[in-house]
Amino acid sequence: MIKDLNGFFNAKKINKIKKYDDKEKVVILSNENQNMIIDFKHNKISITDKSFFHFINDSTGTNYSRGIKLSETKIENPNEIKPNLVFDLKAYNINIYNQQNKSLIPLSIFNILFCSPNYYSLYYNGVEVFGTHLLLQEKTDESNLFLTATNEKQKETIIDRKNNLNNFLFILDHFYGLKRHFGISTFKEYIKDIQKDLLSVDPNKYNYAYSELVYKKLDELHTSLTMLSINTDQEKIIHDYAKRYIGKQRLEHKKVSDLLNEKRNILKKNLNTDGYLIKGNTAYIILSAFLAGTNEDIEKNNYLNDSFSFLKRNLEEISKNKNVKNIIIDISRNPGGNVGSMLKVLGLLTNKDIIQRSQDTQNKFKVTTKYKIDANNNGDFNDNDAFDQFNYYILTSKNTFSAANLFAGIAKEMNIAKIIGQKSGGGGSPIFPVVLNDQTSMLVSGPLVFLNKINNIEQNLENGVEVDIKIDYKDFYDIDYLLKNIIKK
Numbered sequence: 001m002i003k004d005l006n007g008f009f010n011a012k013k014i015n016k017i018k019k020y021d022d023k024e025k026v027v028i029l030s031n032e033n034q035n036m037i038i039d040f041k042h043n044k045i046s047i048t049d050k051s052f053f054h055f056i057n058d059s060t061g062t063n064y065s066r067g068i069k070l071s072e073t074k075i076e077n078p079n080e081i082k083p084n085l086v087f088d089l090k091a092y093n094i095n096i097y098n099q100q101n102k103s104l105i106p107l108s109i110f111n112i113l114f115c116s117p118n119y120y121s122l123y124y125n126g127v128e129v130f131g132t133h134l135l136l137q138e139k140t141d142e143s144n145l146f147l148t149a150t151n152e153k154q155k156e157t158i159i160d161r162k163n164n165l166n167n168f169l170f171i172l173d174h175f176y177g178l179k180r181h182f183g184i185s186t187f188k189e190y191i192k193d194i195q196k197d198l199l200s201v202d203p204n205k206y207n208y209a210y211s212e213l214v215y216k217k218l219d220e221l222h223t224s225l226t227m228l229s230i231n232t233d234q235e236k237i238i239h240d241y242a243k244r245y246i247g248k249q250r251l252e253h254k255k256v257s258d259l260l261n262e263k264r265n266i267l268k269k270n271l272n273t274d275g276y277l278i279k280g281n282t283a284y285i286i287l288s289a290f291l292a293g294t295n296e297d298i299e300k301n302n303y304l305n306d307s308f309s310f311l312k313r314n315l316e317e318i319s320k321n322k323n324v325k326n327i328i329i330d331i332s333r334n335p336g337g338n339v340g341s342m343l344k345v346l347g348l349l350t351n352k353d354i355i356q357r358s359q360d361t362q363n364k365f366k367v368t369t370k371y372k373i374d375a376n377n378n379g380d381f382n383d384n385d386a387f388d389q390f391n392y393y394i395l396t397s398k399n400t401f402s403a404a405n406l407f408a409g410i411a412k413e414m415n416i417a418k419i420i421g422q423k424s425g426g427g428g429s430p431i432f433p434v435v436l437n438d439q440t441s442m443l444v445s446g447p448l449v450f451l452n453k454i455n456n457i458e459q460n461l462e463n464g465v466e467v468d469i470k471i472d473y474k475d476f477y478d479i480d481y482l483l484k485n486i487i488k489k
Contacts, residue, residue, distance in 0.1 A: 001110055002014055002114070005131065007057070008056060008118075008120060009055055009114075010055050011055075013031050013032065013055040014031055015031075020040070020098045020103075025040040025041040026039050026040070026041070027040070027098065027103050031052045031054070034047065034048045034049045034052040035047070035048045036052050038105075040096055040097065040103075042090060043088070043089045043095055043096055044087065044088050045087045046085060046086040046087065047084070048083065049084070050083075050085065050117070050362070050363060053114060056118045056120075061295060061296075062292055062294045062295060064292055064338070066298070067347075067375075067377060068340060068343060068344055068372070069371065069374070070369065070370075071370045071371060071372045072369070072370040073367060073369050074367065074368045074369075075365060076366040076368055080366075081364050081365050082363055082364055083363050083365075085362055087113070087170075087174060089109065092166045092170040094106060094166055094167065096109075106167065106437070107124055107129075108167045108171075108435065108436060109167070109170075110122070111435050112170075112171055112434065116432055116433050116434065117432075119133060119134050119433060120132070120133060120134070120433075121134065121135050121435050122435065123146055123435060123439055124439070125146055125149050125150050126154060126230075128149065130146050134433050135226045135227065135433045135435070135441045135442075135443065136226065136227045136441055137226050137227060138226065138237055138238060143227055147230060147234060148234075155201070155231070156438065157201065158199070160437070161198070161199045161200065161201055161206070161438075162199060164198075164436055164438050165195070165198050165199055167437050168187075169187050169191075171434055171436075171444075172187040172444075173186060173187050175362075175432060175444070175446060175447050176444050176445065176446075177361045177432070177444075177447045177449055178220065178429060178445045178462060181449070181460065182218070191213060194209040197209035198210070203228070203229055203231050203232040206229070206438075207228055207236070207241045208241050208244065210225060210241070210442075211238075211241040211242045211244065211245050212245045214442065215247055215250065216245035217247075219248060219250060220249060220426070220427075220445060220462075221249065221253060221401060221402075222427050222431050222443060222444065223442065223443060223444045223445055224443055225238045225242065225441070226238075226441045227439070227440065227441040228241075229436075229438040229439055229440045230438060231438065252398060253398055253399060253425060256397055256422075256473070257333070257399050259473055260332060260333060260399065260473065260476060261333075263476060264286075264332075267477040267479075268286070270479075271286070274314055274317060275310070275314060276314050278318065278321060278324060279483065280323070280483060281323050281325045281487075282324065282327070282479075282482075282483055282487055283318045283321075283327045284327075284328045284482075285311065285314055285327065285330065287307060287310075287330065287404075288333065288334055289334055289335060289337040290334070290336060290337030290345065290403045290407070291305055291306055291307045291337055292337075292338040292340060292341040293305040293309060307337070307341045307342075307344075308341055311345055311348055312348055312375070312377075318390075319387060325390065326390060326393065326487050327390045327391070327393070328392075328394075328395055328420075328482065329392060329393070329394050329395070330477075331394060331395065331396060331400050331407060332395045332396055332421055332476060333397070334399075335401045335404065336404050336406075336427060337403050337404075339406065339430070341403075342404070342407050344373055345407070346407065346410060346416065347371070347372075347374075347375050348373070349387065349390075349416050350386050351386045351388055352414060352416075353372055354370065354372075354414070355370055355410060355414055356410065356450070357451040357452055358448055358449060358451060359448070359449050359451060360448055366451075375387070392417035392418070393417055393419075393487070394407070394411055394417045394420065395476070396408050396420070396421045396422065397422045397425070398425045399425055400424035400425055400465075401426065402427035402431075404424070405425060405426055405427050405461055405464060406450050406461060409424075409452040409461045409465045410452060412454065412468070413452040413453055418469060419466070419469075420467055420468065420471055420482075421470070421471050422467060422470065422471070423464045423465065423467060424464045424465045426463060427445075427461075428445075428450045428451075428462030428463070429445035429447075429448055429449050429462060430446050431443045431444070431446060432444050432446025432447070445462075449461075449462065471486070
């Protein structure tokens, strides 16, 4: 399979250093200094380090590392880490085989180990294998092509559903990054009240069960269904099932969104054509998402498609107005986006190295990483080229999520800006694509948790970022109120 995906993977990096034999029943693959051991006798797969899976070809459309350079990496808990990971498939009644010197593992397991960490997914409709970036989304040309490529759908059996559930439990136990955060010991115990429906051969029953788990029990915005199973009536959509199970977090998120939407739209009418306004000694800029422009976007100066270019352009223009001392960056309705883009935007605000903290929930690595940002795109990462002459304020709300939440968390730790508004909405674990045996697709919070440190106390950013100055939602986007009560200078 790796060779078949050589356009995505760099298959030349993988070497077989131990072939299968009937005595040991083990195959060992290597990627540079890291190994994968496939133990057919005990149905286990182990890796010496997660970097084993880093052998994809570089993107030719977008340069995600443009203008950003790693300056320091520090492992904070060297005595607690366990780089060697063992995936015990036998514990989930999942079997692997070796036939004619070929290693055979379920497609879903290959997917979750090799593809998902690289934001790629494979699908099988009974006729052919489809591959796509991230996941298929319902009611798109791509998903319709996949679902209609065969008219011979095989009715699911009880065994199919058991295998699907075993696969689902394996994925959630090993790759759901908020398992510990929510106090979940095992997902077998956690889903026992919906297990019967998950095992049903009736797609309606198990789709309701998926929806209850995702939208009510877990109830966090990074986890959501993107496409229903291949056996589901194609007239059905996710909302048909999910609308029955809307949890407290999602309801609160929508309530705030509805509250702010009209007020923000009124404010937008006062922005100039470049996307900001100036009143007195204060500029106000809206950052709606963290976007990483393609190489073509950068070449053609399509700054609206690249958040770094957008903010850089605006800060250059604002700097020409010598009266401006303060800048409010509004991320109150920013759902996140590309983390690299977010780090680069922070690098426009300070000349300090940007600090990012995280912990891998699988191998327990707790890492502090520092990045240098080339704010003026001259290739020099050591010149003081940031726009740090301003006093920055970052406006957040419950709708400030994911990479935007991380933006606020880093800015607060580094004292780059004062956080104003309402506590941000969390989303402290990056998304992770999952495809089940029945081809149900979902995003989940993956096995990495972002952290920050305030007053030497470590905090999980899944909990959101507390503000320095609280503002009632009714006063959001009221520039006169902000100038009088928040800026005050």
